[in-house]
Amino acid sequence: xxxxxxxxxxxxxxxxxxxxxxxxxxxxxxxxxxxxxxxxxxxxxxxxxxxxxxxxxxxxxxxxxxxxxxxxxxxxxxxxxxxxxxxxxxxxxxxxxxxxxxxxxxxxxxxxxxxxxxxxxxxxxxxxxxxxxxxxxxxxxxxxxxxxxxxxxxxxxxxxxxxxxxxxxxxxxxxxxxxxxxxxxxxxxxxxxxxxxxxxxxxxxxxxxxxxxxxxxxxxxxxxxxxxxxxxxxxxxxxxxxxxxxxxxxxxxxxxxxxxxxxxxxxxxxxxxxxxxxxxxxxxxxxxxxxxxxxxxxxxxxxxxxxxxxxxxxxxxxxxxxxxxxxxxxxxxxxxxxxxxxxxxxxxxxxxxxxxxxxxxxxxxx
Amino acid sequence: xxxxxxxxxxxxxxxxxxxxxxxxxxxxxxxxxxxxxxxxxxxxxxxxxxxxxxxxxxxxxxxxxxxxxxxxxxxxxxxxxxxxxxxxxxxxxxxxxxxxxxxxxxxxxxxxxxxxxxxxxxxxxxxxxxxxxxxxxxxxxxxxxxxxxxxxxxxxxxxxxxxxxxxxxxxxxxxxxxxxxxxxxxxxxxxxxxxxxxxxxxxxxxxxxxxxxxxxxxxxxxxxxxxxxxxxxxxxxxxxxxxxxxxxxxxxxxxxxxxxxxxxxxxxxxxxxxxxxxxxxxxxxxxxxxxxxxxxxxxxx
Numbered sequence: 001x002x003x004x005x006x007x008x009x010x011x012x013x014x015x016x017x018x019x020x021x022x023x024x025x026x027x028x029x030x031x032x033x034x035x036x037x038x039x040x041x042x043x044x045x046x047x048x049x050x051x052x053x054x055x056x057x058x059x060x061x062x063x064x065x066x067x068x069x070x071x072x073x074x075x076x077x078x079x080x081x082x083x084x085x086x087x088x089x090x091x092x093x094x095x096x097x098x099x100x101x102x103x104x105x106x107x108x109x110x111x112x113x114x115x116x117x118x119x120x121x122x123x124x125x126x127x128x129x130x131x132x133x134x135x136x137x138x139x140x141x142x143x144x145x146x147x148x149x150x151x152x153x154x155x156x157x158x159x160x161x162x163x164x165x166x167x168x169x170x171x172x173x174x175x176x177x178x179x180x181x182x183x184x185x186x187x188x189x190x191x192x193x194x195x196x197x198x199x200x201x202x203x204x205x206x207x208x209x210x211x212x213x214x215x216x217x218x219x220x221x222x223x224x225x226x227x228x229x230x231x232x233x234x235x236x237x238x239x240x241x242x243x244x245x246x247x248x249x250x251x252x253x254x255x256x257x258x259x260x261x262x263x264x265x266x267x268x269x270x271x272x273x274x275x276x277x278x279x280x281x282x283x284x285x286x287x288x289x290x291x292x293x294x295x296x297x298x299x300x301x302x303x304x305x306x307x308x309x310x311x312x313x314x315x316x317x318x319x320x321x322x323x324x325x326x327x328x329x330x331x332x333x334x335x336x337x338x339x340x341x342x343x344x345x346x347x348x349x350x351x352x353x354x355x356x357x358x359x360x361x362x363x364x365x366x
Numbered sequence: 367x368x369x370x371x372x373x374x375x376x377x378x379x380x381x382x383x384x385x386x387x388x389x390x391x392x393x394x395x396x397x398x399x400x401x402x403x404x405x406x407x408x409x410x411x412x413x414x415x416x417x418x419x420x421x422x423x424x425x426x427x428x429x430x431x432x433x434x435x436x437x438x439x440x441x442x443x444x445x446x447x448x449x450x451x452x453x454x455x456x457x458x459x460x461x462x463x464x465x466x467x468x469x470x471x472x473x474x475x476x477x478x479x480x481x482x483x484x485x486x487x488x489x490x491x492x493x494x495x496x497x498x499x500x501x502x503x504x505x506x507x508x509x510x511x512x513x514x515x516x517x518x519x520x521x522x523x524x525x526x527x528x529x530x531x532x533x534x535x536x537x538x539x540x541x542x543x544x545x546x547x548x549x550x551x552x553x554x555x556x557x558x559x560x561x562x563x564x565x566x567x568x569x570x571x572x573x574x575x576x577x578x579x580x581x582x583x584x585x586x587x588x589x590x591x592x593x594x595x596x597x598x599x600x601x602x603x604x605x606x607x608x609x610x611x612x613x614x615x616x617x618x619x620x621x622x623x624x625x626x627x628x629x630x631x632x633x634x635x636x637x638x639x640x641x642x643x644x645x646x647x648x649x650x651x652x653x654x655x656x657x658x659x660x661x662x663x664x665x666x667x
Contacts, residue, residue, distance in 0.1 A: 030408065
């Protein structure tokens, strides 16, 4: 392949990377080999050679098509996927309290006593002072939500249990075929999958920071068996962003991928999108599913009820966390909440640190 | 560095034509993906809705290239002794006892070293799919539903695929003469690790277009009348647009057409469609939805 062609192709790969597709150098090299194998003269060869090697996800394909048109046919440049929404960081708790010059904050620190921890546990997260918020963030990072394990199909050597013929026989083999002690095996235990659906619509905005931090703690605890999605007007998977170690960096990264921050609420459609694209294929099967939402539905609440029934049939246990549940005199009468209620295994509050701590217990018992 | 010598098609169009002769109708993207997998020797990673023909593609690819077809069905708890190899312990013990008995009868001393060497002979090794694929080349290896296996298995598979060889402590290294052409499929029940995807060609398999689906029905079920094939393809296509819980794939369309044919249908009339709906829709909600919309409507009447 000539030098010019290589440069053009590499330029295209860079455009694609800019548009948000993970076109690593290794993939670029594979693309050059693929296009070379198909022949550069053929436009279809260039298209498919690139698509088969650079894309790795169905979501990449639309971006790829747009970038391909823009680069080779001079169409409009693709919008970078990460810049689809203005870069927003969850700043529910206002400015940082780290700058020591704040006299109010210093005074509060001085007053902080052991009993404050108890107050903080019970108080609604939206009614906290700056110092208390910082303390809350620290406490949230210490939570370790994890469902109780389930039995796997896999077996492990154990002191008691069924006889393991294979290991018994191989033990016999070492003793010249004489029967020795019986080897036994038992079923291995595996962590159950935990799926968190976090409502990020306008009505839930005051709680979003605390809930996403809770989600981050869950992902940090079990990175491979925890999945987090946000629901609002759309459904977005943010597990990848939340796998970052630092909570603030993880929240900033998830803020960049969520396109519908503080927007309206179409819970039914968003839950349906989750079930269609992830849940039914396996993510929700046998999992503990936790929905964080106030159940404020602008769409059709009948659809939400139908989708929650579908979710309940797939999941091991469905938990609904509603911040208003913790308030005196609250009754789940909002259209969406009433529709979802019959399909829930647990209905808990999530308005304070104490409530979220209790939720860890609910998840662990599930 | 073609992975399969011998009957490798020279370009994607030739591969598509050869696949068609085996009864598999691939679209352009899939034909190019298959061609590149053969030519570059990279594993092909296929994703798509259930029933779009991912597994059938691997089988057709094996037929076309005249390679042996080895399938590894993944499931939770799959480990090396089920995917790679295992020692046949009962036979080893029998062998050991026979040697002992013969030696005692002849009044000889048993040579311990020779006995041990003979115990770990190739004939006592049970080859599981991955080892079978390495030992029989050329070969098309289908790793079906990789997303069902545990994620540790991916790393293990990656190692076997990139080396095209395995080491058995008691026997030594077994390497493939020509690396197997690997086809991996996933239904996306979980996300497969990037390290594995990076080494593969990635293709998302779409549902076929109307014309292609008619052609597939005709090719796979020659006994079905052309009119019935067109009716079934049209109705299936409309069902896919209905936003059902489980949109029917090609596999369901084939089942439906053969069910209708078994009932002696030459065209798809609403009554027959209603009683055979279970062949194409697998959820009660979906069947109810289609019935409430009117089956006649679905048939484009």
